[in-house]
Amino acid sequence: MKSILFILMSSIALSGFGQLTFEKSEYSARREKLMDKIPDGMVILRGAPLPPGDSPFYQFNNLMYFTGMEVPNLILIIDGVHRTSTLFLTISVNEAKGEGIPVDLVQDPGRFNGIEKIMPFDDFTGFVTGQAKNQCILYTPFNAEELQGEVSAEKTQSLKKSMSKDEWDGRLTRELQFVARLREKFPDNEVKDCSAFISDLRKIKSKAEIDVMREAGRIGREAHLAFIKSTGVGVKEWDLANLFEFTCKKEGAQGLAYNTIIMSAENIPYGHYHRYNRTLKEGDFVVLDAGPDYKYYTIDFSTSFPANGKFTAKQKELYELANGIREVCVHRYKPGITLRQVGQDIKKYLQDNGYNPDEQRFKGLISYGGYNHSIGMAVHDGMGTFHGPDEVLQEGFVFACDINMMYPDIEIGIRLEDTVVVTKNGCEILSAGLPRTVMEVEKTMSGR
Numbered sequence: 001m002k003s004i005l006f007i008l009m010s011s012i013a014l015s016g017f018g019q020l021t022f023e024k025s026e027y028s029a030r031r032e033k034l035m036d037k038i039p040d041g042m043v044i045l046r047g048a049p050l051p052p053g054d055s056p057f058y059q060f061n062n063l064m065y066f067t068g069m070e071v072p073n074l075i076l077i078i079d080g081v082h083r084t085s086t087l088f089l090t091i092s093v094n095e096a097k098g099e100g101i102p103v104d105l106v107q108d109p110g111r112f113n114g115i116e117k118i119m120p121f122d123d124f125t126g127f128v129t130g131q132a133k134n135q136c137i138l139y140t141p142f143n144a145e146e147l148q149g150e151v152s153a154e155k156t157q158s159l160k161k162s163m164s165k166d167e168w169d170g171r172l173t174r175e176l177q178f179v180a181r182l183r184e185k186f187p188d189n190e191v192k193d194c195s196a197f198i199s200d201l202r203k204i205k206s207k208a209e210i211d212v213m214r215e216a217g218r219i220g221r222e223a224h225l226a227f228i229k230s231t232g233v234g235v236k237e238w239d240l241a242n243l244f245e246f247t248c249k250k251e252g253a254q255g256l257a258y259n260t261i262i263m264s265a266e267n268i269p270y271g272h273y274h275r276y277n278r279t280l281k282e283g284d285f286v287v288l289d290a291g292p293d294y295k296y297y298t299i300d301f302s303t304s305f306p307a308n309g310k311f312t313a314k315q316k317e318l319y320e321l322a323n324g325i326r327e328v329c330v331h332r333y334k335p336g337i338t339l340r341q342v343g344q345d346i347k348k349y350l351q352d353n354g355y356n357p358d359e360q361r362f363k364g365l366i367s368y369g370g371y372n373h374s375i376g377m378a379v380h381d382g383m384g385t386f387h388g389p390d391e392v393l394q395e396g397f398v399f400a401c402d403i404n405m406m407y408p409d410i411e412i413g414i415r416l417e418d419t420v421v422v423t424k425n426g427c428e429i430l431s432a433g434l435p436r437t438v439m440e441v442e443k444t445m446s447g448r
Contacts, residue, residue, distance in 0.1 A: 020068035020112050021295045022208050028114035030201060031066055031078050031085050037197045038080035041137030041190075044128070046178065047074030048147060060145040061152075061377040062198055064296045068113050075124050076115075081136055086117040088124045132186045139194035140182065144173055148293055149258050151380040152195070196385055203374055203382035204396040209297065210421055213376075213398060216253070216294035217419060217430030220301050223247040224434055227288055228444055233308050237262045237276040240288075248292040257298035257379045261289035264307070268406055268413040280307040285315055287413045291379070298379045300400045301431045302417030309445035315412055316438050318405065322414040323436055324349060326403045329370045333393060333401070333420060333427040340389040342369030361405055371402040375419055397422045398430075 020027070034043060047063040050072045059070045067076060067087065075088040087109065109115055119127065132138065144155040156173065163171045172180060182191045205213065226247045227240055241260045248256060259274040264284045267273045271289075280286065284307040291299040304322075306315055328349045332342045343366040350357040350366075357366060364371060368389050374382045375398050391397075402417040416436065420427040435444040 021212065022068060024112060024114045026206065026208050027066060027068055029206075031114075032083070033201055034066070034078050034194075034197060035080040035083050038078075038137070038139055038194065040080065041139050041192070042077050042079040042081065042131060043139040043194050043197075044182075045076045045078070045140070046145075047072065047076070048145070049073055058148045059296075060147065061202075061296060062141065062145060065198070065202060065377060067115065069109070073121065075121065077127070077131075079131070081134070084116045085114075086119060086127065087115050088119050088121045088127075090121040128186075132189050135189060138182055138186065138189050138191045139197075140178060140191065141175055141195045141198065142179060142193035143195040144175055146378050148255050148296075149379075151378045152199075154380065199382045200385045202376050203385055204394060205376060205398050205421070206396065209376070210396070210398070212295050212297050213299065213419070213421070214428075214430060216292055216297050216299040217301075217432075219248055219251040219253050219292045219294055220290075220299040220419075221431060221433050222251050223290070223292065224288065224301055224303050224431075225444065227290075228303060228305055228435070228441075229447060231280065231286060231305065231307055231309075231445070233280055233282050233284075235307075236279050237264070241274075241276045244288075244290050251292075253292035253294045254296075255293045257291040257293045257300060261287070263287040263289075263413055263415075265411050268411050269408040271404075271406075282308060283312075284308075285412045287415045289415060289417065291419075296377050298375060298377065298381075299419050299430060300373075300375055300379050300402075300417060301419065301434065302402065302404075302415040303434060304414050304416060305435075305441045305445065309442060311438055311442065314410065318407065318412055319414055319438060319441075321355070322403045322405050322416055323438075324353070325365060325370070326401065326416045326418070326436070329401045329403070330418060330420060330427060330429055332369075333422060334425060335393055335395050335422055337393055338389065339369030339372055339391050339393075340367075343367055343389065346370075365403065365405075371404050372399050373402070374399045393422045395422050395424055 045062055048060045051057060057072055063074055063076060071089060077086045109118060143152045144159055146152050159173045163169045179191055223244045227244050230240060230243055241262060244260050245256055261272055261274055262276055263270065263273045264278055264280060264286045286307055287304045289302040291301050311319065325346055328345050329342055332345050347357045347366050350362060373380050374386050376382065398419065398421050400417055401420050404415045406413045419430040421430060435441045
């Protein structure tokens with residue numbers, strides 16, 4: 001006899017008693033938009049399994065996007081033919097109570113996210129077999145699913161390199177193994193990749209998502225300020241990294257968007273350096289690239305500053321150049337413009353201020369309108385549908401404006417990165433409030 005069916009929603013996924021992060025209409029609208037893309041079939045999404053050991057459980061981003069439920073071993077079917085959604089899971093009352101979740105929260109999931117059908121996990125195979133007889137197309141993501149701090153495209157390539165292409169391993173990724181099983185069990189049905197469909201949906205954020213990311217921005221700003229104010233000669237990078245994470249969690253984040261990056265001295269050239277193996281010295285210039293993960297949404301900020309709190313003449317010159325380019329970008333972003341067009345404004349700014357835009361250090365900034373990438377549930381969100389310099393900005397698009405200029409020969413690195421939201425008439429800077437001018441940085445550090 002099958003155990004009683006319940007939905008287990010952890011407190012991390014709940015913004016209040018009986019509430020998911022978003023309203024029911026938000027989740028329903030997301031599933032309906034995906035149905036519009038698959039009128040000839042159904043999407044099958046598998047949730048994250050329980051982690052080994054005592055590691056905390058995090059749901060895959062795609063399952064959180066469509067259901068809002070932080071529950072292990074879910075399967076969600078979004079049917080574009082019949083325009084319904086079905087969730088498969090089995091969990092006992094005791095397991096639910098053991099997590100401290102009120103029973104009324106777990107008895108009626110549709111009340112919270114609008115999913116029409118709930119079925120036992122063991123019924124999945126029979127259900128898909130029945131649907132497959134209609135020769136509908138079976139859609140599922142071919143790219144790797146994301147956990148906290150992961151990026152689908154990058155994770156996919158990493159797994160292929162370490163597993164699939166390793167002559168002593170040869171395993172498929174979890175997702176491609178599922179694709180192979182679907183093709184084996186349903187040879188008369190076409191199995192297609194829906195990664196790009198979902199990536200495209202996640203790319204443009206709703207007002208509710210932007211509200212969450214705005215709070216993530218506040219948390220990230222507080223953590224950057226705490227880090228900057230605690231930086232000084234003789235301070236260990238290890239202590240600063242721990243301070244950043246502590247501040248994020250104290251302010252409400254569930255974790256970090258990615259490993260906190262701290263670059264200084266001989267480590268300036270390494271864009272993702274996170275060994276934290278230096279004690280800051282006189283003359284060091286520090287780059288902090290870090291952000292929180294809040295309710296499954298991430299923020300990406302970078303700040304740069306002298307360890308002793310006072311810019312040298314050379315540090316000031318290079319910093320003000322980078323910040324000038326940043327100002328051009330954030331004042332130019334608006335709907336309808338491409339990043340390539342923003343790059344031309346950078347070029348004009350350099351010419352007007354006596355710089356040669358043909359110098360190698362400006363090449364990427366001009367080509368791409370800043371080193372940009374989309375941001376959302378992953379720090380490189382929706383990159384499968386990001387068009388680089390030809391991206392036409394749309395209202396609700398959230399991305400990084402990353403001005404990155406490294407001078408390893410003199411151990412100075414300038415990285416000024418903002419997360420921005422394209423609005424109706426321009427953009428909103430989610431990192432607003434961080435010290436950006438030389439005067440603002442020195443004033444912030446003077447109160448250490």
